[in-house]
Amino acid sequence: MKFSLLPKEYLFFDLFDQMAERATGAARCFKDFSIAGTFDHAAIEKMHHMEESCDEVTHEIIDRLNRTFITPFDREDIYSLAHEFDSVVDLIQAITNRMLLYKLDNAKNDDLIRFAELIERSVEHLASAVRGLRDLKQSAKISASCIEVNRLENLGDNLRDEVLSKLFDNASDPMHVIKWKDIYMEAETVLDKCEDVANIAASILIKQG
Amino acid sequence: MKFSLLPKEYLFFDLFDQMAERATGAARCFKDFSIAGTFDHAAIEKMHHMEESCDEVTHEIIDRLNRTFITPFDREDIYSLAHEFDSVVDLIQAITNRMLLYKLDNAKNDDLIRFAELIERSVEHLASAVRGLRDLKQSAKISASCIEVNRLENLGDNLRDEVLSKLFDNASDPMHVIKWKDIYMEAETVLDKCEDVANIAASILIKQG
Amino acid sequence: MKFSLLPKEYLFFDLFDQMAERATGAARCFKDFSIAGTFDHAAIEKMHHMEESCDEVTHEIIDRLNRTFITPFDREDIYSLAHEFDSVVDLIQAITNRMLLYKLDNAKNDDLIRFAELIERSVEHLASAVRGLRDLKQSAKISASCIEVNRLENLGDNLRDEVLSKLFDNASDPMHVIKWKDIYMEAETVLDKCEDVANIAASILIKQG
Numbered sequence: 001m002k003f004s005l006l007p008k009e010y011l012f013f014d015l016f017d018q019m020a021e022r023a024t025g026a027a028r029c030f031k032d033f034s035i036a037g038t039f040d041h042a043a044i045e046k047m048h049h050m051e052e053s054c055d056e057v058t059h060e061i062i063d064r065l066n067r068t069f070i071t072p073f074d075r076e077d078i079y080s081l082a083h084e085f086d087s088v089v090d091l092i093q094a095i096t097n098r099m100l101l102y103k104l105d106n107a108k109n110d111d112l113i114r115f116a117e118l119i120e121r122s123v124e125h126l127a128s129a130v131r132g133l134r135d136l137k138q139s140a141k142i143s144a145s146c147i148e149v150n151r152l153e154n155l156g157d158n159l160r161d162e163v164l165s166k167l168f169d170n171a172s173d174p175m176h177v178i179k180w181k182d183i184y185m186e187a188e189t190v191l192d193k194c195e196d197v198a199n200i201a202a203s204i205l206i207k208q209g
Numbered sequence: 210m211k212f213s214l215l216p217k218e219y220l221f222f223d224l225f226d227q228m229a230e231r232a233t234g235a236a237r238c239f240k241d242f243s244i245a246g247t248f249d250h251a252a253i254e255k256m257h258h259m260e261e262s263c264d265e266v267t268h269e270i271i272d273r274l275n276r277t278f279i280t281p282f283d284r285e286d287i288y289s290l291a292h293e294f295d296s297v298v299d300l301i302q303a304i305t306n307r308m309l310l311y312k313l314d315n316a317k318n319d320d321l322i323r324f325a326e327l328i329e330r331s332v333e334h335l336a337s338a339v340r341g342l343r344d345l346k347q348s349a350k351i352s353a354s355c356i357e358v359n360r361l362e363n364l365g366d367n368l369r370d371e372v373l374s375k376l377f378d379n380a381s382d383p384m385h386v387i388k389w390k391d392i393y394m395e396a397e398t399v400l401d402k403c404e405d406v407a408n409i410a411a412s413i414l415i416k417q418g
Numbered sequence: 419m420k421f422s423l424l425p426k427e428y429l430f431f432d433l434f435d436q437m438a439e440r441a442t443g444a445a446r447c448f449k450d451f452s453i454a455g456t457f458d459h460a461a462i463e464k465m466h467h468m469e470e471s472c473d474e475v476t477h478e479i480i481d482r483l484n485r486t487f488i489t490p491f492d493r494e495d496i497y498s499l500a501h502e503f504d505s506v507v508d509l510i511q512a513i514t515n516r517m518l519l520y521k522l523d524n525a526k527n528d529d530l531i532r533f534a535e536l537i538e539r540s541v542e543h544l545a546s547a548v549r550g551l552r553d554l555k556q557s558a559k560i561s562a563s564c565i566e567v568n569r570l571e572n573l574g575d576n577l578r579d580e581v582l583s584k585l586f587d588n589a590s591d592p593m594h595v596i597k598w599k600d601i602y603m604e605a606e607t608v609l610d611k612c613e614d615v616a617n618i619a620a621s622i623l624i625k626q627g
Contacts, residue, residue, distance in 0.1 A: 062620075062624075065624055066623075066624060075621075075624050075625060076621050076624070076625065079620075079621055079624060083617065094575070097579055098579070098582075101579050101582055101583035101586070102582075102583075102586060103586070103587075157303070161306055161307070161310050164307075164310055164311075165310035165311075168310070168311060168312070168384070168388070169312075171384060174383035174384060174387065174592035175586070175589060175592060175595065177384065177387060178387065178592065178595060178596065178599070179586070181387070199292065202271075203285055203288055205275075206271075206274055206275060206284050206285070206288060207284060207285065366512070370515055370516070370519050373516075373519055373520075374519035374520075377519070377520060377521070377593070377597070378521075380593060383592035383593060383596065386593065386596060387596065390596070408501065411480075411497075412493075412494050412497055414484075415480075415483055415484060415493050415494065415497060416493060416494065
């Protein structure tokens with residue numbers, strides 16, 4: 001488990017820290033939109049910028065992978081971790097867009113807020129796990145974060161089932177059902193993707209362990 | 210292809226045997242529910258216990274991975290195999306839940322039975338492939354099981370197309386269509402996931418081959 | 419990055435060339451169907467043959483993997499690349515089938531044509547990337563193709579959002595919405611899968627780099 005950390009290797013950890021921070025920002029922003037019930041063009045624009053700033057970090061990581069010989073973990077794990085973490089933010093942005101294009105842009109919805117809160121917590125734990133990779137001696141802490149992301153994904157499954165049940169019970173307008181079913185399913189998919197990232201982090205631990 | 214099997218390595222095979230047995234049990238149970246047309250709270254409860262018992266084996270495998278130095282295959286393959294096999298059962302449980310929450314809990318449906326039969330056969334072949342990994346000299350047999358899982362997935366695609374076609378042809382109530390389309394698609398996804406597991410098993414063979 | 423190319427290794431590249439050609443053929447065919455607005459039994463039959471011919475190459479690649487000791491890249495990357503590239507064609511075929519079974523077989527739809535054009539371009543770039551793997555000195559060119567596939571996937575996301583928005587705005591018949599939403603989402607999924615293949619190609623470059 002011991003390996004020397006060359007200065008260049010620190011760079012990857014710095015970039016992952018940036019990724020963690022920006023992804024957390026996007027998740028927080030999505031929760032704020034949900035609480036305000038506002039998914040207008042200004043919200044879309046703001047989320048778009050956040051997503052682009054995550055893309056930049058991802059490209060920086062991949063670019064550096066191509067130019068660096070020694071990496072702190074397997075090259076392909078760094079690649080997957082960056083790529084999948086970025087996908088989490090892509091998915092959050094996609095829901096934000098979907099809310100506007102379904103003209104649900106003024107729909108304050110308590111169930112969406114509950115999803116947004118789960119997503120925020122999950123991304124925060126991911127961020128913590130990814131930051132922790134800098135110091136693998138803290139593997140217990142990283143593992144705990146990964147387990148928590150998995151737990152939140154289970155909560156997300158339950159929440160999705162609960163809200164779908166309610167949606168279908170109260171349904172009179174099929175278009176309403178189609179739209180909200182889509183939004184809830186996508187929201188749950190964000191939590192699935194978070195779990196994928198946590199699993200990559202966990203498998204890095206296993207390989208190094 | 211030769212490697213000595215230390216006692217500790219046997220443990221992984223024992224755990225995979227347990228996984229195979231429990232997953233097969235869940236698939237059989239789902240078929241029974243489908244044939245009886247009963248997806249009530251008792252059924253949900255029973256499936257929940259089966260899913261939890263698969264989770265336990267998965268955690269045991271991952272836990273052991275973290276504490277074992279020598280593993281019969283690449284650590285990450287053991288991890289993926291356990292994780293994805295467990296996902297098959299998660300998906301079977303998810304459909305079971307969905308049937309209840311869509312209030313289709315008393316809907317005996319011949320097309321669902323056909324899916325349930327495909328799923329049972331696919332999981333049985335997966336179980337056989339996973340059990341076979343204990344003795345890689347039997348690689349032809351493992352390959353045959355993996356090919357069969359792939360074939361069943363193709364049958365599942367055809368079945369999904371057939372039942373969707375029927376569903377849309379006879380549709381008058383959009384809510385009915387939304388619900389059953391969802392169930393059928395999920396049922397086909399179980400077969401996709403079985404194929405993923407078979408592909409992991411096949412790739413272990415390729416690496417060792 | 420240097421390695422000697424034994425005659426047997428050339429075979430893999432020849433097979434990937436065949437895969438590239440056949441997949442491109444399938445994508446072109448799907449565009450032609452979309453432009454003609456014809457998804458009848460003859461079209462289904464033709465696409466089925468194209469999909470089968472891709473399957474044959476995939477099986478040939480996997481078969482050869484099992485019988486070849488020295489491979490130009492990691493065995494599992496060759497496996498994934500073949501498998502996922504084949505999935506692109508599976509998905510194109512699936513949409514073709516879906517058009518018929520939804521009885522949209524005489525529906526000329528400009529938005530579907532736009533998707534079909536994106537898919538054709540994406541598969542062409544994939545084909546170019548995969549062909550390029552024969553000569554890794556051209557890694558800049560391969561990278562450019564992969565980046566283009568990623569760009570086309572983003573265009574696909576935007577297109578999906580645009581057409582969904584239009585679909586829901588003009589919707590009066592929920593069945594119409596359910597069907598076309600499904601078709602558009604599937605079309606976008608083809609572009610996602612193309613991106614997956616491009617990412618595998620890119621990760622081969624990274625590993626060899």
